[in-house]
Amino acid sequence: METKSKNIFSSITLWWMLTVIILFIVLAFLGLFMRTEQANLLPGLQEYFYSAMTLHGIGMAGIWYVGSMAGVIYVSAKYISPSKKVQNFSYITSVLGIVVILISVVIGKFAAGWYFLYPLPFKGTWPMWSTVAFLLGITILGVSWLVWNFDYLRAVSEKYKLHHALGWQYISGKEEPVTPPFITITTTSVIACFAALISAVILIIFYFTEIGTEKMNDALLMKNLTFFFGHLIVNLSMYLGVGIVYDVFPEYTGRYWKNNRAVSIAWNFVLLLVLFAYFHHLYMDFAQPVWMQYAGQIASYTSSIPAAIMSIFGTLAIVYKSNIKWNLSSSFMFLGIMGWAIGGIGAVIDSTVAVNTVFHNTLWVPAHFHTYMIAGLVMIIMGYFFHVVLEISESNRNERTSQIILGLYLIGGYGFVMAFYMAGADSIPRRYSSYGWDVISKGPFWAEMGLFFGLLLFLAILLYFIVFFNKWKKAYHTLQ
Amino acid sequence: MITGFTVILMGGVSFCYSQANGTPPPLDEDLFLYKPVPDILIDTGKTKIQLSSLWQERPLLLAYVYAECKGRCSPYLLSFSNAVNTIGGVNRDYNVLILSFDTTDNISRVRAFCRMAGIDRNQKFIIGTTNAVDLKKITNATGFWYKQIGNSNQLDHPVQITGIANGQIRRIITGDEVAAQRLNEAVQILSGYFVRSYPMSSKNILFRCFETDPETGAVKITAGAMIFFVPAMGILVIIFYLFYFKNKKTV
Numbered sequence: 118m119e120t121k122s123k124n125i126f127s128s129i130t131l132w133w134m135l136t137v138i139i140l141f142i143v144l145a146f147l148g149l150f151m152r153t154e155q156a157n158l159l160p161g162l163q164e165y166f167y168s169a170m171t172l173h174g175i176g177m178a179g180i181w182y183v184g185s186m187a188g189v190i191y192v193s194a195k196y197i198s199p200s201k202k203v204q205n206f207s208y209i210t211s212v213l214g215i216v217v218i219l220i221s222v223v224i225g226k227f228a229a230g231w232y233f234l235y236p237l238p239f240k241g242t243w244p245m246w247s248t249v250a251f252l253l254g255i256t257i258l259g260v261s262w263l264v265w266n267f268d269y270l271r272a273v274s275e276k277y278k279l280h281h282a283l284g285w286q287y288i289s290g291k292e293e294p295v296t297p298p299f300i301t302i303t304t305t306s307v308i309a310c311f312a313a314l315i316s317a318v319i320l321i322i323f324y325f326t327e328i329g330t331e332k333m334n335d336a337l338l339m340k341n342l343t344f345f346f347g348h349l350i351v352n353l354s355m356y357l358g359v360g361i362v363y364d365v366f367p368e369y370t371g372r373y374w375k376n377n378r379a380v381s382i383a384w385n386f387v388l389l390l391v392l393f394a395y396f397h398h399l400y401m402d403f404a405q406p407v408w409m410q411y412a413g414q415i416a417s418y419t420s421s422i423p424a425a426i427m428s429i430f431g432t433l434a435i436v437y438k439s440n441i442k443w444n445l446s447s448s449f450m451f452l453g454i455m456g457w458a459i460g461g462i463g464a465v466i467d468s469t470v471a472v473n474t475v476f477h478n479t480l481w482v483p484a485h486f487h488t489y490m491i492a493g494l495v496m497i498i499m500g501y502f503f504h505v506v507l508e509i510s511e512s513n514r515n516e517r518t519s520q521i522i523l524g525l526y527l528i529g530g531y532g533f534v535m536a537f538y539m540a541g542a543d544s545i546p547r548r549y550s551s552y553g554w555d556v557i558s559k560g561p562f563w564a565e566m567g568l569f570f571g572l573l574l575f576l577a578i579l580l581y582f583i584v585f586f587n588k589w590k591k592a593y594h595t596l597q
Numbered sequence: 598m599i600t601g602f603t604v605i606l607m608g609g610v611s612f613c614y615s616q617a618n619g620t621p622p623p624l625d626e627d628l629f630l631y632k633p634v635p636d637i638l639i640d641t642g643k644t645k646i647q648l649s650s651l652w653q654e655r656p657l658l659l660a661y662v663y664a665e666c667k668g669r670c671s672p673y674l675l676s677f678s679n680a681v682n683t684i685g686g687v688n689r690d691y692n693v694l695i696l697s698f699d700t701t702d703n704i705s706r707v708r709a710f711c712r713m714a715g716i717d718r719n720q721k722f723i724i725g726t727t728n729a730v731d732l733k734k735i736t737n738a739t740g741f742w743y744k745q746i747g748n749s750n751q752l753d754h755p756v757q758i759t760g761i762a763n764g765q766i767r768r769i770i771t772g773d774e775v776a777a778q779r780l781n782e783a784v785q786i787l788s789g790y791f792v793r794s795y796p797m798s799s800k801n802i803l804f805r806c807f808e809t810d811p812e813t814g815a816v817k818i819t820a821g822a823m824i825f826f827v828p829a830m831g832i833l834v835i836i837f838y839l840f841y842f843k844n845k846k847t848v
Contacts, residue, residue, distance in 0.1 A: 312829060315827065331801075333801050341806065341825060392828075404806075404816075406807065
C-alpha cells in the first residue's frame with residue numbers, strides 16, 4: 118500500500134520539483150537584478166525595478182508554498198490517500214495562474230508589489246488590463262490551492278478523527294491512537310492555510326467588485342485581508358516544510374521522531390494563534406485599534422516560538438550521537454531548520470512594537486524574511502527535493518559536489534542576508550529602486566555587498582540545479 | 598448588475614449636468630500631488646521675482662483671488678487669514694502668496710482688495726500678479742480654473758490653497774472655509790512631517806472596519822469588521838463537513 122501510494126505521486130512530484138527549481142533560478146536572477154539596480158550599477162533600468170520586485174515576491178511566495186505542499190502530498194501517501202486527479206488539477210491550474218501573472222507583470226508592467234496592497238493596483242502607471250490580469254492570476258491560484266487544501270483535509274478526515282489528527286490524545290496524556298507528528302503539523306497548517314485562502318478569495322471579490330461597480334473599498338479592511346492571507350501563506354509554507362523534515366529526517370538518523378504532548382501542544386498553538394499574528398504587519402496603521410496591535414505582538418511570539426523550539430530541539434536531539442548519514446539532502450534539511458531559528462529571531466524582533474516603529478520601512482524587513490526563506494524554508498525544500506529524486510532514482514547518495522554547493526550556499530546566503538541586516542541597522546529604506554541622496558549613501562554600498570554574496574548564492578543554486586537535474590532525469594527514466 | 602447600472606447611469610447624469618453648466622467637477626487632489634509647479638514670474642509691485650525663489654526659501658501656500666471679485670474671494674480670504682493667524686509661522690515656517698488670476702488686475706488694486714478682505718499688512722503675505730502666459734501655466738499645473746460670467750466683469754472660479762514644497766504640489770485644500778487644523782496639517786506635510794489621515798465614511802465604500810466619532814474620537818467597530826470572521830467561519834464549516842459529517846472513521 119505504501120509503495121503504491123508513493124508511486125501514484127512520484128510523477129507529479131517530479132514535475133512540481135522541476136517547475137519550482139527552474140522558476141527559483143529565474144526569480145533569484147530577478148533578485149540579483151534588483152540589488153544591482155540598488156547598487157546604481159544599472160542606470161536606465163530603474164523603471165523595471167518594481168515589476169521585478171512584484172514578480173520576485175509573488176513568485177517566491179508562490180513557488181515555495183507549492184513546493185512545500187507538493188512535498189507534503191508525496192510524504193502523506195504513507196499515511197493517507199489524497200486524490201491524484203486533484204494533484205494534477207493543482208499543478209495545471211498553478212502553472213496557468215503563473216502564466217497569467219507573468220503576462221500581467223512582463224507585458225503589462227504591473228508593479229504593485231507581491232501583496233498588491235489596496236489601492237495601489239488602481240493607482241499605478243500600468244494599464245488597467247494588467248491589474249485585471251494579475252487579479253485573475255491570483256484568482257486561479259486561489260481556487261487551485263483551495264481545492265488542493267480541501268482534498269488534503271478530506272484525505273486526513275478519511276483516516277483520522279479531527280482531535281486525533283491534531284494530537285489531542287497526547288495532550289490529554291494518552292499514547293493511543295498513534296498520530297505521526299507529520300499529520301499533526303500538516304493538519305494544523307493546512308487548516309490555517311485554508312482560512313488564508315478564503316481571505317484571498319474575499320479580497321479578490323472586493324477588487325473585482327470595485328472594478329465592476331465603481332464602489333470603493335475600505336483600505337484598512339483590504340490591508341487586513343491582504344496580510345491575513347499573505348502572512349499566513351508564507352509562514353505555513355515553512356510549517357509544511359518542517360512537517361516534511363519531521364517525517365524524512367529520521368530516515369537519515371535512524372531514530373523515529375515521535376509525537377508527544379509537547380509537540381502537539383506546540384503545533385496546536387500554531388493553529389490557535391497564527392491567525393492573529395499578521396496584525397504585526399499593521400503596526401503602522403494608526404486607525405487599527407490598539408488592542409489589535411498588542412494581540413499582534415503576543416500572537417507573533419506565542420505562535421512561532423513553541424513550534425520553533427520544539428522543532429529545533431527535536432532536530433538536535435535526534436541528530437545528537439546518531440550515526441546520521443550526511444549528504445546534500447540531510448545537510449540542507451538540518452541547516453534549514455537551524456536557519457529557521459535565525460530568521461525567526463529576526464522576524465520576532467521585527468514583530469515587537471517598539472522595534473517595528475523604527476525598523477518597519479528599513480531593509481531589516483527584507484533581511485528577516487530572506488533569512489527565513491533562504492536559510493530556512495528554501496534549504497529544507499531543496500534538501501527534500503534532492504531526497505525525493507535520490508529515492509525515486511535509487512541513486513548513490515554521496516555527491517562529490519555537495520560540500521561545494523553547501524559551502525557556497527551558506528557563505529552566499531548568509532552574506533546576502535547580512536547585507537540586508539546591516540543596511541537595515543543603517544536605516545536604509547526598503548523598496549527603493551536606487552539610493553541617490555546623501556542621507557542614504559550607504560544604500561549602494563550594502564547593495565554591492567548583497568550583490569557579491571548574492572552571486573555566490575546564485576552559483577550554488579546553479580550547481581545544485583545541475584546535480585539535481587541529473588538525478589531528476591534518472592528518476593524520470595526510472596518511472597517510465 | 599442593477600447596482601452597477603444605476604451607478605453608471607448616475608455618474609453619466611452627473612457628468613452631463615456639470616458639462617451643461619460649464620462647471621468642471623470638483624478637484625481630485627490625487628491627480629496633482631507631486632506634480633512639478635512651473636517657475637513663473639511674479640510681479641509684487643516693488644520687484645519681480647521667480648516663484649521658485651519662494652519655495653526654495655521655505656514651503657509655499659498659494660491662493661488665488663482677483664480684485665473685482667464680489668463673491669467668494671473676500672470671505673475665503675478672511676477665513677484663510679484667520680487660519681494663518683491661528684497657526685502662525687508665516688515667513689518663518691512657510692511663505693504665503695496671494696496671486697491674482699485676472700490679467701487686467703494691477704498690483705495696487707489687488708493689495709487694496711486683500712486689505713479690504715481682512716489681510717493685515719503685518720501678516721507678511723506676498724501679493725502678486727503675473728502675465729497671461731504664466732497664469733495659464735500655473736493654473737493648469739495646480740488644477741485651478743476660472744470663467745467669465747456672461748458679459749460681466751465677474752469670474753466663476755473655485756477656491757483653493759495649493760501647498761508647494763521643493764517645486765512640487767504636496768497638498769491642495771479646497772472649500773470656502775479654511776479650518777486652522779487643516780491648514781496646519783498642510784504646513785506639517787509641506788515641512789516633511791507625517792500627518793495621519795483616514796478617509797471619511799462614504800456610502801460608496803463597500804464595508805468599513807471602524808468608524809471614528811468626530812467629536813469624541815472614540816473608535817467603534819462596525820459591520821465591515823465582521824468580514825474578518827468569514828475565513829474562520831469558512832474553515833469551521835469545512836472541518837465540520839469533512840470530519841463530523843462526511844467521514845466518521847477512526848484510526
